[in-house]
Amino acid sequence: MAEIVDVRRSILEANEAAATQVRGQLARALVVNLISSPGSGKTSLLEATMPAIKDSLSLAVIEGDIATDRDAQRLRALGVPAVQILTGGACHLDARQVLKVLAEGHFQAPDVLFIENVGNLICPTSYDLGEDFKVALLSVTEGDDKPFKYPAIFATAQVTVITKVDLLPYVTFDLDAVKAQMRSLNPTGSILLTSARTGQGLDQWIGMLRSSLDAKRRAPA
């Protein structure tokens, strides 16, 4: 007779424990986890954001990629400390990798830490990195059916950014269809429209970041 042992433990418990430690270490920083498919414009949105806020807020970026430190270089070129995590093929960042970067002391506790996840709409969704919220990016060239095709990320992200809206005149992308899917998947989430090319929507995006940081710092610990 086999012995039955009740376990009831989260499969991701090791990641979750690390995420809790990240939260503890960055209790006064806003931590944003950016998730999208490759090429949706995560790095471009960060590049467009930096000049507008780097004088008033201290910033840091963690870049997750399978290979190359190109994205970290793009941000360092703007004078922002950016650390590249190379996952060597892994499809998502893990909180233990974030914890390791924090321990290496590349930057002082920032006001805002952006974590650009590995380009993938699926796997990063389940891994809490200690962020305050996830941001899902969807570029208008990817098609307006993506929220229902990748429900987990669009249901989980507190903010969805529709990127590259400067290209709307050239593509078939029904914004109302996206909003309808989002109402169902994520009724309390917000949707922003941005273009890193023209700067459209960046004020709202930055306003959202600032008010989230303020709200976090005002909230009782």
Next chain:
Amino acid sequence: MHELGVAMEIYRISRDAVAGHGAGRLESVRVAVGELRAVDPELIKFAWQATVAGGPDAGSELIVDWHPAVQRCETCGADKARDTAGWLPLCPDCASPLRVDGGLELDVLQVSYLREEEERAVSGGVG
């Protein structure tokens, strides 16, 4: 896509759970997997076989309790039937927006463990 990493975590937790139970081998491990967790129920079983192959727990079974997400109508207050992996845009009965609920399970539930002494007793061997 990351089923192998997930399988290795399941294995670590399962072995940890029986650490105080004497020598033996895993017979089966039961896990709960939610639809929204990006873990494929078939791939995770292959990943499990790859994880235990060649070790003391080779041949053990991973049993997956699959938990689909539901779409609930706040207006009529009921879960609406949907096709596997398909989503309803609006409530088929009252056209209200639907809320997605559940499907976030990802837990090791239970381990079935065969202790060495018992196995010897069962097979009639002498100790």
